Amino acid sequence: MSVIAMSAIRAEGFIPPGPADFNLPPLGHTKDTAPTFDFMGYAFFAGVTKPMLQLALSAILVFVFFYYASRKRALVPGKLQYIGEAGYGMVRNSIVRDNVGSEHFMRFVPFLVSLFFFILVNNYFGLFPGIQFPTASRAGVAYALALIAWLVYNSVGVQKHGFFGYLKHQTLPSGIKGPVLLLLIPLEFFSNIVVRPVTLALRLLANMFAGHILLMLFALGGEHLLTMGGAYIGAGLMSFVMFMLICVLEMLVMFLQAYVFVLLTAMYIGGALADEH
Amino acid sequence: MQTEVIRAAGGEPNFLFPHPVEFVLAVIFFVTLVVLMKKFVVPAFEQAYAERTAAIEGGLAAAETKQAEADAKLAALDQQLSEARHEAARIREEAREQGATIIAELREQAQAEATRIVDAGKAQIEAERQQAVISLRAEVGSLATGLAGRIVGESLDDEARSSRVVERFLAELEGAN
Numbered sequence: 268m269s270v271i272a273m274s275a276i277r278a279e280g281f282i283p284p285g286p287a288d289f290n291l292p293p294l295g296h297t298k299d300t301a302p303t304f305d306f307m308g309y310a311f312f313a314g315v316t317k318p319m320l321q322l323a324l325s326a327i328l329v330f331v332f333f334y335y336a337s338r339k340r341a342l343v344p345g346k347l348q349y350i351g352e353a354g355y356g357m358v359r360n361s362i363v364r365d366n367v368g369s370e371h372f373m374r375f376v377p378f379l380v381s382l383f384f385f386i387l388v389n390n391y392f393g394l395f396p397g398i399q400f401p402t403a404s405r406a407g408v409a410y411a412l413a414l415i416a417w418l419v420y421n422s423v424g425v426q427k428h429g430f431f432g433y434l435k436h437q438t439l440p441s442g443i444k445g446p447v448l449l450l451l452i453p454l455e456f457f458s459n460i461v462v463r464p465v466t467l468a469l470r471l472l473a474n475m476f477a478g479h480i481l482l483m484l485f486a487l488g489g490e491h492l493l494t495m496g497g498a499y500i501g502a503g504l505m506s507f508v509m510f511m512l513i514c515v516l517e518m519l520v521m522f523l524q525a526y527v528f529v530l531l532t533a534m535y536i537g538g539a540l541a542d543e544h
Numbered sequence: 545m546q547t548e549v550i551r552a553a554g555g556e557p558n559f560l561f562p563h564p565v566e567f568v569l570a571v572i573f574f575v576t577l578v579v580l581m582k583k584f585v586v587p588a589f590e591q592a593y594a595e596r597t598a599a600i601e602g603g604l605a606a607a608e609t610k611q612a613e614a615d616a617k618l619a620a621l622d623q624q625l626s627e628a629r630h631e632a633a634r635i636r637e638e639a640r641e642q643g644a645t646i647i648a649e650l651r652e653q654a655q656a657e658a659t660r661i662v663d664a665g666k667a668q669i670e671a672e673r674q675q676a677v678i679s680l681r682a683e684v685g686s687l688a689t690g691l692a693g694r695i696v697g698e699s700l701d702d703e704a705r706s707s708r709v710v711e712r713f714l715a716e717l718e719g720a721n
Contacts, residue, residue: 286558286559287556289559290556290557290559306564307561308555309555309556309557309558309561310555310556310557311557311563311564311565312563316563316565316566318563318566319565319566319569322566322569322570322573322574323569323573325573326573326574326576326577329577329581330577330580330581330584330585333581333584333585334580334584334585336585337584337585337588337589337592338588340588340591340592340595341592342592342595342596342599344592348592351589352589352592355585355589356589359589373590376586377578377581377582377585377586378578378582380581380585380586381574381577381578381581382574382578385573385574385577405562405563405566406559406560406561406562406563407562407563407564407565407566407567407568407570408566408567408570410562410567411562411566411567411568411570411571411574412570412574414571415571415574415575472560476559
């Protein structure tokens with residue numbers, strides 16, 4: 268935030284926040300002093316960035332919480348165990364079991380429970396005071412999670428049906444014959460194999476990106492209006508009120524995006540494992 | 545500190561283009577999390593679930609046994625109660641029958657007694673009547689003889705004759721009646 272604030276103060280007029288504000292320099296550096304490296308024609312910052320620390324922190328937080336919540340294994344759970352079980356049970360039962368099917372859903376519970384809480388914590392980092400940066404607004408994070416989901420659902424499908432069996436399973440709608448298949452098979456391949464990971468990644472990325480940029484806009488815009496003084500003070504205060512309202516909205520969006528990501532992954536796994544369409 | 549900052553020639557990356565290190569770290573941290581969750585958390589929760597299910601099922605089974613026992617006891621008590629009711633009804637019926645028999649017997653006895661008393665009375669009356677008739681007959685005979693002797697002045701001391709006369713007279717008297 269300090270970088271963003273600096274750039275706003277440094278500017279003559281108001282500079283609205285943009286995609287560049289998400290490209291945080293490594294810790295201990297500003298954008299001007301940070302070392303970079305070339306990758307695919309772009310200059311990336313070298314060093315430990317804030318999202319990297321957040322990724323590690325989220326994994327630690329999720330594991331430590333669930334480790335202590337599950338450690339006692341009490342028949343009558345205490346508060347911590349109750350909360351842990353409620354969260355675990357929600358993903359296990361209403362997302363995984365209902366979509367993968369009660370036969371072999373337990374195989375995917377560790378993956379999908381981890382996925383849900385990993386995304387959830389990383390999303391809520393966007394509102395957490397002192398952190399205030401949604402990790403999944405970084406393309407690398409969203410792409411990595413979507414790629415893992417894609418690998419998982421395709422590999423379990425291939426494991427079950429064989430490679431060509433799985434391709435047939437995903438691209439050949441049952442009960443359809445004739446030349447229309449020439450149109451349908453590429454379309455089904457495109458939608459089930461190619462588009463799914465892209466939409467998974469972009470849905471999460473764009474939601475977190477847009478939510479954060481909106482919050483930055485109202486925070487920085489409010490600040491700018493207040494510093495202008497006079498009649499602008501009222502508008503600045505309104506901007507802060509909007510900021511708070513959008514925070515509430517973001518709380519919902521952050522949960523929903525984690526939920527939708529895991530729900531869709533579970534549905535894709537269920538579809539890949541299904542016997543018939 | 546680095547004295548010379550290495551700056552790459554490329555431009556500012558498009559936000560849709562992933563930072564390769566962040567991508568790799570996301571994969572590493574997430575996969576590590578999955579492994580840890582699979583090893584420590586999921587088995588613990590599943591064990592707690594299984595134990596809880598077993599405890600609840602055990603409790604339910606115990607409750608079912610108790611319920612079955614209570615049902616059996618209730619059925620036995622019902623059976624006993626209905627048996628007792630039947631017994632009571634049977635005893636009442638028997639008592640009624642016995643009472644009726646006793647009353648009938650008593651009535652019969654009383655009837656017989658009454659008949660006997662009446663018969664005895666009748667016999668006594670008959671005997672007394674006979675006695676009266678005999679005594680009257682003797683008395684009436686002597687009175688009539690005496691009276692007739694006095695009236696006719698004829699001695700009727702002859703026993704045989706007077707007796708015949710009296711008999712005839714009485715026969716006439718009886719025939720007149």
